[in-house]
Amino acid sequence: MKPDIHQKNLATAFIFIALGIVAMVFSVAYKLGTAANMGPGYFPFALGAILTVLGIIVATQSLSIPPDKSSRISFKIKPVLMILSSVFIFGLSLEPLGLFASVMFLVIFSSMASDEFNLKEAVINTMALLLMVFIIFIYFLEFQLPLWPGFMFSHS
Amino acid sequence: MDLYSNLLLGFNTAVTPMNLLYCFGGVLIGTLIGVLPGIGPVQTLAILLPTTYSLSPISALIMLAGIYYGAQYGGSTTSILMNLPGEASSVVTCLDGHQMARQGRAGAALTVAALGSFFAGCVATLMIAVLSIPLADISLKFGPAEYFSVIVFGLIGSIVLASGSIIKAIGMIVVGLLLGMVGTDVTSGAQRFCFGVSELADGIGFVALAMGLFGISDIISSLEKGEKRDILKGKLTGFMLSKKEFLTCIPATLRGTLSGCLLGILPGGGAVLASFSAYMLEKKISKDPESFGKGNIKGVAAPESANNAAAQTSFIPLLTLGIPSNVVLAIMAGAMMIHGIQPGPRVITSNPELFWGVIASMWIGNLMLIILNLPLIGIWVRLLSVPYRVLYPAILVFCCIGLYSVNNNTFDIGLTALLGLLGYIFIKLDCEPAPLILGFVLGPMMEENFRRCMLLSHGDPSVFFTRPLSLSFLLLSLIMVVAAGLPALKKKREVAFQGDDL
Structure with missing residues (x-):
């Protein structure tokens, strides 16, 4: 049976986007500050944004890469x-x-x-x-x- | 101080009975885990980190370094005798080494591997000694912009030269950087991502993360795969090389050593890449490329010298810039920090006896390895009959006791189990955990330099592109990402990393 989506990439994308959004939401609460005088939230906010973008890229890839046997998640x-x-x-x-x-x-x-x-x-x-x-x-x-x-x- | 007096200081430090003992212990453990498939230097270093707490920093680092290069020796033994690479860096040694063993030349292959490694180890030790001071001098002139860019370069380099999807690997780095943010922010004192858990105020423990990702998740995924072994039975004889074999090996060893020394310094380089490249090089320049894979002795000499040389020169970026170039070195960096030493250019001036002592111990350790390996090979082979189902509970016991002893509380044990689950999920999704730990180690340093730099430039990010050195590191990183995405190179990477599951 052929799976119809790239399960591994889709799950990766989900994790990246979820972690990215969590990081951004909490960073806002930690005070962002300005570029010249950064608060504790500035750097993690940027990282969260990058991670979300990466997650979206992986998600689009999971739709374009043809899935095969190795793209399915299996575990014991x-x-x-x-x-x-x-x-x-x-x-x-x-x-x-x-x-x-x-x-x-x-x-x-x-x-x-x-x-x-x-x-x-x-x-x-x-x-x-x-x-x-x-x-x-x-x-x-x-x-x-x-x-x-x-x-x-x-x-x- | 000149090179001679530096090395003298190093040898004086390294030959104290205590340090000799720990050096011996390190290479012995290294050989042992190199021989045993299912446990590699990364896991071992992670597991043994807490047990080095009671040692002096010098003894601890001497022992940990010994485990790393000792594993390169041990890995070759199983590759040759059993066609079963104990370590990823010995995968190519299987090709010709095991063929030699089938032709009854196992002894000769082992001798070549040991002597080649020893020679390479000597050259690499000397190279670290010569290059470190000038490199550290350069890096002392780095400002925050340069540091930020060189960290980016190091992180990107480490994934481009590894296997797997680039986008996922970058994502793993970012996850690692974010995990590094957990805890109290140094500048403002604010607690970040602690979620009310007071044990997290000091951040996620390095030991917990390393053990979770490389100890626990590794055991789970190994258990899933099951084990298969094909042991070559038969007597080991003929350790002596013929004169002709000896002469053909000399140039191959020299070339292997050279490529190993160079590739070890690169970010993301290290033993695995070096052994592959050295093998490819030998095959390419050989007049008789057909003979490779059929027991050509050069196919053993070159990669074995290369992986050992690279294992040692990969210490250079850590000791001069404070930037670990691969996972093993990231763990070494963690070990230094645990002992209160910030890895970087200042180590040479502030702790000269540590710096030169560790370098000198590498040479001594290599000498010990020759003695350990050739005459005792029979014992090592017998060890292989230890099945994995007996081995992994022992690994878990060491992990758990070590974790408890870090802070004398059980919180870290539970945290490690959770991180182990996270690591296992990532392995299942074809996301390698190695970039994550590099990001974790470098995260705080990266943020600090970024913030300082932006503060100095009044929030103007162009500072990263106007300073020439910083710009060149960023451009190099960009070139590497783009090049890795090109279809031609992508294919080559896939071929090179086939069968490499580290």
Whole structure:
């Protein structure tokens, strides 16, 4: 089946124009000033205008370039969701649960993003990485990180 | 101070046990990630930035530089043995290098690559030392108009010589410039694009942006593609070159080194472009162009010396003008700023031991690379059996811990995930994230010079066109954009960047 528009370029154009307009709208609020004495909004306003124009050019191109197979957007949802959520989970769990638990979550959840996921291997990998993290970051680089769940050592 | 005493100062700085250790660490990591496909110097530098916080700036830069040129060595190993470029700059090495390996001359190909790289590295080190001072002197005379124009030139140059659509790449630069505006405006103190989020008052963190765009989004898109590997099994023998091979390689190495040194200085140049051009040049001037692609040893010697030379000379614009010419150097610039050093012409006078120490360490690092690479090649090859599904969780762990340690808060981790999503969307739309980060690094500098210049000229923009140096940079930028749009050149770019997915 042949797609009838250049999806990639159209989406790019949309992003450029949207970002450009957002930049311009907010820049006006930051005070533009004059060319000789620019306010904080002047330069970002100009950038926003340029980006909008570029977006319009890409949009017109997306109508004139004949679309083919490569112009269609295709993606797999699993890697996006699993990788991003594993990073978020790390961020959320680090301070309350400590480094060891959050690294464990990160490695196990992110490993699931691969099509070749294998629980046994992921567990071994987690162990190896925990050891590596301990040697490199705690012992060698002496980073100040919360190691264990906060409630276990709440004597402070 | 003359060249000799400068270099002496550099070597004195570089050979302290601590700096030697970090130099060794850098080239070791560089070789490692050069060998491993799926992780390149850009990602590695982004990931390791926070771990250099506790080091002195000199040690940090020595190590980061070592990773960059070390990766050029490592990349050639996998190209030759497995027809699998570990780095984009080693893509052309596959053509003849892997053919040599199939003919049982893998050892010889590796030797040529290593010796050629070493020679090129020596020449490039010397070239940086000779050229930096005069160039820095010139750039100290730059006014704000010249700076603005040279930044435009640098940004435009970096996209014209890269692959993909020019309009989209310019758009990505502008997006990067806008992201650079986030935070408190230096001149007026007003907060811009913070949307009430107090963590954004200091701007988007460089580490968060670099990791998001090159760490996280890269992992997601690699996972999507899946992995394919074809490992050449067999014994590695015959590292010695015959006398005839040695003699044919000398001119090719010289030409490769020269084109690498020159292309490395250009904005947007660097290792990838240099290796392609050197290969094309060899093929063009050869009496026997048919033999290229069938195991011609010159096809290994020239691009391998060129990519190493260019990897080093691309430091020149950063160290003399403060303008990074490609993504790797943009990250180096970020690293310098994190350590409180503003890259630019003043580095040579204000931090001479840093400047010359890093240069001297490059020569030492190249020597270490020869020792690391030839005898230890067996170990490197074995590393390739590490599958990507084991590798990427490790990358994520390093990213996340590094991000937390920047400010000891978890905000940056979430921000990075979002920036990673943004980067992934851009990759999906065939918009390369590399120009974005260049724009981000140069944005504040560009705005500052633009504002200062317009203030001095009372709002008259003609100042950019009446000062000769400024005008020539702007004209050169215009010529590059127009030339890149011409159909003939467009085709050539498409051919040159085929199979190059960096």
